[in-house]
Amino acid sequence: MTRPPLPPFTATTAAQKVRAAEDAWNTRDPERISLAYSEDSWWRNRSTFVQGRAAIVDLLTQKWERELDYRLIKELWAFTGDVIAVRFAYEYRDADGRWFRAHGNENWRFDEDGLMTHRHASINDVAIEDSERLFFWDAAGPRPADHPGLSDLGL
Template sequence: MSRPPFPPYTEATAIQKVRAAEDGWNTRDPERISLAYSENSWWRNRSTFVQGRAAIVEFLAGKWERELDYRLIKELWAYTDDVIAVRFAYEYHDAAGQWFRAYGNENWHFDKEGLMTHRHASINDLAIDEADRKFFWDTSRPRPADHPGLSDLGL
């Protein structure tokens, strides 16, 4: 199993990898998303540690049971041959209707097949009013090319 683009990354292929990850996560399909990670991928997500695809699926399924109407934007921060760092923000609401914007950074390490072997995510949530939302697109589709990115939105 492989997941192009493959290391070593250039700026163009790192941007392509980041957008593919964004599009994948915006599907909110844990099984599909898990295929971008190596069989024994290791995660630190906030204070939660996860290892392996089955655990990733379980983690993501629980995440999207709590985080409703989730919309994510990722942006390349830095890259080397087989490591990519991104900054991101996503918006969601909880079951009570409270909206949040989560801000964070991720560091990703890839194997030669383009599968992510390590994911370190630091994330902070900020409660926002619904009127302060910035991410608007049909969640059945990826973020449209003309929707502003994080830098364009001043985030």
């Protein structure tokens, strides 16, 4: 199984990989998302460490049970060969209706088939008021092409 674009990355293919990841994560479908990772993919997500697709599915399932109305924007930060660095922000609400914006960075490493073998994610949550929300599009779908990215929003 291959997941183009494949390394070594160019500026264009790295940006395509980032947008494909963003679109997939915005579906909030853990099974679908897990297919972008190698069978033994290794993750650090905040302070949680997991390995393998089944563990990734479990982590993401639990994540979206807590993080409701999730909307994510990713932006390419840097790339070389088989590595991509991403910065991102996402908004979600908790079960009590409080809104948050999470900011973070991810470092990704890919195998020759374009599957991610390593994901290191550092994430910080900031409480926001409903009036401070910036990410508006239909839930569980991709960000529209005309919706501003992180740099355009000043994030």
